[in-house]
Amino acid sequence: MVDEAADLRRRATWYYWMGFLHSLTGSRPEVAIAYCREAVMVADIGGFDDLQAIAESCLAQAYVCAGDLEAAMAVGERALATSRRVGTSGGRAERCATDHGG
Numbered sequence: 405m406v407d408e409a410a411d412l413r414r415r416a417t418w419y420y421w422m423g424f425l426h427s428l429t430g431s432r433p434e435v436a437i438a439y440c441r442e443a444v445m446v447a448d449i450g451g452f453d454d455l456q457a458i459a460e461s462c463l464a465q466a467y468v469c470a471g472d473l474e475a476a477m478a479v480g481e482r483a484l485a486t487s488r489r490v491g492t493s494g495g496r497a498e499r500c501a502t503d504h505g506g
Contacts, residue, residue, distance in 0.1 A: 412446055412449060412452070413450060413452055413455065415446045416443045416450060416452055416455045416459060417443075417455060418443075419439050419440070419442040419443035419459070420440060420443035420447075420458055420459040420462045423436045423437070423440035423443060423459075423463065423466055424440075424462040424465065424466075427440075427462070427466040427469045433466060433467075433469050433470030433471075436466035436469065437466045437467065437470065440459055440460075440462045440463035440466050441463060443455070443462065443463075444459045444460055444463060447459050453490045454490050456486055457483050457484075457490065458483075460479050460482050460483035461480065461483040461487075463479045464476045464479040464480035464483060
């Protein structure tokens with residue numbers, strides 16, 4: 405149902421939340437990563453920079469859970485840059501990057 409929704413903002417939000425929740429509940433890391441990647445892609449297509457920063461920060465967390473710290477840092481730095489550019493500093497993206505050495 406979500407995949408067919410015309411509302412890209414809701415789709416991106418759904419996917420990043422699913423990725424975030426899967427990363428917290430012990431799901432296989434690739435499940436959380438897949439949801440977060442989908443969120444990043446949908447947010448990018450929709451031009452939702454605010455959601456893209458959040459989705460990328462969730463993706464960074466999923467990479468941390470998977471043990472891929474290089475990918476986590478790269479995505480976290482992108483999330484932080486986007487967050488600062490669109491004026492959402494202090495949010496999840498900035499906390500993620502600073503918590504993990506960004």
